[in-house]
Amino acid sequence: MASNTAKKPFDLAIVGGGISGLGLAIALLEHGIDLTIYEAAPHFGEIGAGVAFGPNAGRAMQQMSPKIYDAFITCKTGNQHExxxxxxxxxxxxxxxxxxxxxxxxxxxxxxxxxxxxxxxxxxGRGGVYRAQFLDELVKDLPEDVAKFDKRMVDMTEAGHGSGDMVLHFADGSTAQHNAVICCDGIKSKGRIWLLGQHHPAKEAxxxxxxxxxxxxxxxxxxxxxxxxxxxxxxxxxxxxxxxxxxxxxxxxxxxxxxxxxxxxxxxxxxxxxxxxxxxxxxxxxxxxxxxxxxxxxxxxxxxxxxxHPPCETYTKGRVCLLGDAAHATTPHQGAGAGMCMEDSYIMASLIKEAQDVDDVQRAFRAFDQVRRERTQKNVTTSQEAGMMYDFELYGDDLDKIEESYQNRMRWIWDIDLEAQLREAKEFMKNVKL
Ligand SMILES: Cc1cc2nc3c(=O)[nH]c(=O)nc-3n(C[C@H](O)[C@H](O)[C@H](O)COP(=O)(O)OP(=O)(O)OC[C@H]3O[C@@H](n4cnc5c(N)ncnc54)[C@H](O)[C@@H]3O)c2cc1C
Structure with missing residues (x-):
């Protein structure tokens, strides 16, 4: 993948190569960031059939990377009737x-x-994609050496000698050291358990x-x-x-x-x-x-x-940050889980692009947490509520109340001004004291 930018003086590990990890990696590579994806499976792959993206997700992809947006446009299908x-x-x-x-x-x-x-x-843009096809489109131009497969992360530790680096420990006994880690390892995230602690009530879904x-x-x-x-x-x-x-x-x-x-x-x-x-x-x-x-x-x-996931009080600790389902796994009732992953990746990649050194990466993680946590956790709780509404458990079977709620309940998801959120995050990042 061509990069127009000079290499930054830090390297990142991305744990997990699903929609979040791949979207993030593609955008970061376009900004010239050194990174390695560690994926537990023997190859990239999506399970399940279709996934629908709302207008907010379409805009996030468009702003994040032409390559990701092109992949979406190639695969997306909307309603067939004008x-x-x-x-x-x-x-x-x-x-x-x-x-x-x-x-x-x-x-x-x-x-x-x-x-x-x-x-x-x-x-x-909005529309449904066939997961496997979308993934194939995304990985098409990913440089081969960027991803390491059969690497199931089981733990993380801080490296010795005061470098502040993180060491990833894999199920095969091997390790890898990086300046910072973004855990995109999904709903059963090991990164989340490490970050929140074994006894935290929100560590698991x-x-x-x-x-x-x-x-x-x-x-x-x-x-x-x-x-x-x-x-x-x-x-x-x-x-x-x-x-x-x-x-x-x-x-x-x-x-x-x-x-x-x-x-x-x-x-x-x-x-x-x-x-x-x-x-x-x-x-x-x-x-x-x-x-x-x-x-x-x-x-x-x-x-x-x-x-x-139950809500947790932070998505970041030191040089580690959670992103996508690892941070805020949701029920699918607002069709917005994967869209939130794309929004996350856009904001994270844009913040890391601004980083001059690894301390700035840590600041980027804090700014990401600041602007993304409330919105993504709101999606988790309102999605469960939406499912109950569709199942006549929120307003019973009162169709008038249900209709009224449908017409408004998704607006805050679809209408987000991501540029404004990014500006707020950049401002926050400048003032983070480590
Ligand atoms: C039934 C259902 C329907 C859905 N429909 C929609 C929809 O229509 N629209 C929508 O927006 N969202 C939908 N979602 C939600 C959406 O699928 C998720 O939000 C999204 O796929 C999460 O992507 P992710 O990359 O964060 O996590 P994942 O897709 O879970 O990817 C995690 C990756 O990390 C790897 N991994 C896991 N553990 C480790 C480890 N320890 N070490 C290394 N690698 C690891 C995994 O192998 C995987 O490749 C739906 C979800 C479900 C369950």
């Missing part, structure tokens, strides 16, 4: 139990009918009360089942203790499905478990025709338990 370009989701009731004795959920509206659109704000089935349906089949308008544009079907959403990916060739349901506890050590089609169908047995058809067409159902 009239739905500004719709986040079309909202419908999916659960047949909500209907009155004549089958209506609202005057003139039956189960499965479109009730209203939740309209987008904030400009910027907890079960949110929701789980999801994820699947893909070829678009031709989806159109046959649901008709063009439903299949080719984003839909959300609401119900009691569950909801189901769909959006097009792969330039409209595939319909991505996520079907949510609730349970009180999660006792399995694994967070993704295989289930049977019968079990999945039983979860939606009392839902209406659209949902029954979608669930019926989903193959190989896996259940994903949805965990989330």
């Amino acid at each position: 009239s739905k370009h500004n719709s986040w989701f079309t909202i419908r009731v999916g659960d047949a139990r909500r209907a009155d004795k004549d089958g209506f959920v609202r005057p003139g509206k039956k189960v499965g009918d479109a009730l209203f659109d939740c309209t987008l704000s904030g400009g910027g 907890f079960f949110s009360g929701k789980y999801a089935y994820r699947g893909l349906i070829p678009m031709d089949e989806a159109i046959e089942l649901l008709g063009e308008e439903v299949a080719q544009n984003s839909q959300m079907f609401l119900g009691y203790h569950g909801h189901l959403l769909t959006f097009p990916i792969q330039k409209g060739k595939t319909m991505n499905v996520v079907a949510f349901n609730s349970r009180k506890t999660w006792d399995d050590d694994k967070w993704v478990v295989t289930t049977s089609k019968e079990e999945m169908e039983a979860d939606f047995a009392e839902w209406g025709g659209h949902v029954q058809k979608i669930v019926g067409a989903m193959q190989k159902p896996d259940i994903w338990a949805l965990f989330m």
Whole structure:
């Protein structure tokens, strides 16, 4: 990757090469920063099918790096119908139990009918990507020697001799020393446990009360089942203790499905478990025709338990900082987790670009924590609340209250002025005393 800037007198370790680690690495390399990515897996890879980015995420990518934005544009798919370009989701009731004795959920509206659109704000590109394709696009031009694979970090220590450097310890017994470390190691972050301490109540994620089935349906089949308008544009079907959403990916060739349901506890050590089609169908047995058809067409159902982080009081300690899901893993109900990762990467890379030495990197970490923590933690709590709303647990099944909330609740996410946040962070960084 070409760099127009002189090398800085420090080198960084990025632990984890998911959306956060890769986005950050690409932007930092463009600023001429020396870095190594340590990834636990044998190669880069994303699990799961689609991920949707909101307008805030599109703008973050655009501001962060032309390469990342190009990758997004190459992969992104929005609603296929012109009239739905500004719709986040079309909202419908999916659960047949909500209907009155004549089958209506609202005057003139039956189960499965479109009730209203939740309209987008904030400009910027938005859309769903197929995770594997997006990742392939991102890593295309990454220099080969930047990433080290099969490197599962198990611990960190400070280097001796007063250098202040950090030493990473890996499961294979090897170590690596760097001036500073950014932990992008996801929801089960080892960096988070190191930073907060073994006994901290927020060191690990907890079960949110929701789980999801994820699947893909070829678009031709989806159109046959649901008709063009439903299949080719984003839909959300609401119900009691569950909801189901769909959006097009792969330039409209595939319909991505996520079907949510609730349970009180999660006792399995694994967070993704295989289930049977019968079990999945039983979860939606009392839902209406659209949902029954979608669930019926989903193959190989896996259940994903949805965990989330409790808020913590800092994202940084010394020369270590948390970023992305390692800092603020969230439920996916606002479709904003990966978008927050992109925002994080943009702010972090822009601050490190300003750093002249490793002390400035530490200042950048403090400024990052200052401007990013409140917003990203708010996403975690409001996302859980949104999931409850879709599942008739926040305003019950009062569709008027739900509609009113939909029209406003995402604005603060989509409308963020990231340039203003970056200015605030830069100002803060100048005044940090170490
Ligand atoms: C069901 C579901 C649906 C979602 N849908 C959306 C959506 O539509 N829109 C949205 O914005 N967000 C969505 N999200 C959230 C989004 O997927 C995450 O916020 C995002 O992928 C997190 O990226 P990350 O790089 O921070 O972490 P991860 O993707 O978890 O990447 C962490 C990386 O670190 C590596 N790693 C882990 N531990 C170590 C270690 N000890 N040493 C070295 N490497 C390590 C892992 O192998 C991995 O490559 C969804 C999440 C779920 C569960």
